[in-house]
Amino acid sequence: MKLEILTKNDHQQLHNDIIAKIRDLINNKNLEPGDKLPSERMLSERFEVSRGNVRETIQKLEFYGILKSKPQSGTFVADIGRVAMNGMIDDILALEDPDFKSLVETRILLELKTVRLAAKRRTNDDLEKIEAALESYKEKVLNNEDAVQEDLLFHLAIAQACRNSTINRMMLIITPEIINNFEKYHVCDKNQGPKRIKEHQDIFNAIKEQNTQKAKEMMKVHFNELYKYCYNI
Amino acid sequence: MKLEILTKNDHQQLHNDIIAKIRDLINNKNLEPGDKLPSERMLSERFEVSRGNVRETIQKLEFYGILKSKPQSGTFVADIGRVAMNGMIDDILALEDPDFKSLVETRILLELKTVRLAAKRRTNDDLEKIEAALESYKEKVLNNEDAVQEDLLFHLAIAQACRNSTINRMMLIITPEIINNFEKYHVCDKNQGPKRIKEHQDIFNAIKEQNTQKAKEMMKVHFNELYKYCYNI
DNA sequence: CAAACCAATCTGGTTAACCAATTTTTTAAC
DNA sequence: GTTAAAAAATTGGTTAACCAGATTGGTTTG
Numbered sequence A, B: 001m002k003l004e005i006l007t008k009n010d011h012q013q014l015h016n017d018i019i020a021k022i023r024d025l026i027n028n029k030n031l032e033p034g035d036k037l038p039s040e041r042m043l044s045e046r047f048e049v050s051r052g053n054v055r056e057t058i059q060k061l062e063f064y065g066i067l068k069s070k071p072q073s074g075t076f077v078a079d080i081g082r083v084a085m086n087g088m089i090d091d092i093l094a095l096e097d098p099d100f101k102s103l104v105e106t107r108i109l110l111e112l113k114t115v116r117l118a119a120k121r122r123t124n125d126d127l128e129k130i131e132a133a134l135e136s137y138k139e140k141v142l143n144n145e146d147a148v149q150e151d152l153l154f155h156l157a158i159a160q161a162c163r164n165s166t167i168n169r170m171m172l173i174i175t176p177e178i179i180n181n182f183e184k185y186h187v188c189d190k191n192q193g194p195k196r197i198k199e200h201q202d203i204f205n206a207i208k209e210q211n212t213q214k215a216k217e218m219m220k221v222h223f224n225e226l227y228k229y230c231y232n233i
Numbered sequence C: 001c002a003a004a005c006c007a008a009t010c011t012g013g014t015t016a017a018c019c020a021a022t023t024t025t026t027t028a029a030c
Numbered sequence D: 001g002t003t004a005a006a007a008a009a010t011t012g013g014t015t016a017a018c019c020a021g022a023t024t025g026g027t028t029t030g
Helices: A008-028 A040-047 A051-063 A082-094 A100-121 A124-142 A148-161 A165-185 A193-208 A212-222 A224-230 B008-028 B040-047 B051-063 B082-094 B100-121 B124-142 B148-161 B165-185 B193-208 B212-222 B224-230
Strands: A067-070 A074-077 B067-070 B074-077
Touching (some): A008 A040, A008 A082, A082 B165, A100 A148, A100 A193, A124 A148, A124 A193, A148 A165, A148 A193, A148 B082, A165 B100, A165 B165, B008 B040, B008 B051, B051 B067, B100 B148, B100 B193, B100 B224, B124 B148, B148 B193, B193 B212, B212 B224
Antiparallel strands (some): B067 B074
């Protein structure tokens, strides 16, 4: 068997190919929810790929809740019905790499929600953590040092205070992608220190006062320039 | 070396342990962004776990943009700074399994946005797909058949029409978890067919007319009972 | 005839061996 | 002494071999 090292994109394409083949297999063999798929070894032989690739693909479909593999037993079609399964698989195959605009749009959406929820639900402990992040941000800015990290941590501290593990998880997912794209496109504005400090302070105060409406408004102000950039205003 | 099969939870705990050890290693050795981590073999020996576990954990941290591994070269600390890295790792370690309430809360947030964006951006092709999903939903309901899948596909079709790959990805992530929890908690309401059809039809019409405000309002109505359930009203 | 048991087989999970590209060290030439 | 070339060691990626639990079919036993 030939051995070659694949790039990330090749990998993704290979996974998509296998996903499509698994979908066709399920449809052609009329496999119902709960039915067992052929073993990993048989699939790897039939699809002419390594067993490792089959495993990785199955794990991906497991992540999206389409398959369910049981140790020492087999891999099974999940209980979501064939129609839904086909729809979801088509969606997965059509998934594009996230563009910067969609990332920013999503970040704004999530953060306008997290800040409201944080204002409503924050514990005193949460508040202390947010304040600590705010203070280290201030210190960096006032010393004219780069404060991108501290900025980020302030926002993540708010996300943690929103007490919604799903939103929190999504914030974590997009954060590194945002950072990379910020660096790539040089969106970070320089020499806006005092203005940014005030915006952060306003957000913190609103959370402290548990004023959800004000918190949202202050976050909106904070995102104003990013918003304009995103929508090319 | 001992061989044992771990459950999903054990796996996650093991990964978290290794993540914490990698974090401590980076901090103790004062590794800067861009520096190279010890090799996978050395890490597995030092942490007394298998190399496979180390690889899986590194992949997880790569997913969150904290590490970056280069083939035949090594694994490197990403360019996000030590402060941000520590903050993000702490967030990752604190991530809880998603509870049902957070899932519903997030779904409502995402869908109120997708429906607005879909109303604004939908192409004619998108519209046709949404209508097709609506029609098969109607048909099932009118025949008194179970239509959970068709319901789901209608919502996913809207998500695809919103032209935001990041939001679309997140919808795909939470959808199976929503389904599982719906089944677990039996939230699905029965014998509400005609009402649900009208709600779906209203949403579709608003998207067709590209009336963003109406689309959002109709979606809110559609989520009304779920909303009440979520907030225990 | 049915139920219980047992061994052969099959399964996904795990580990160890291997590969090729890279990096580092050694060596040779100038 | 410096530099360039070559060889050895190191790396993440990949494959193949192995493991223990689950399944299955046939056999035995009540």
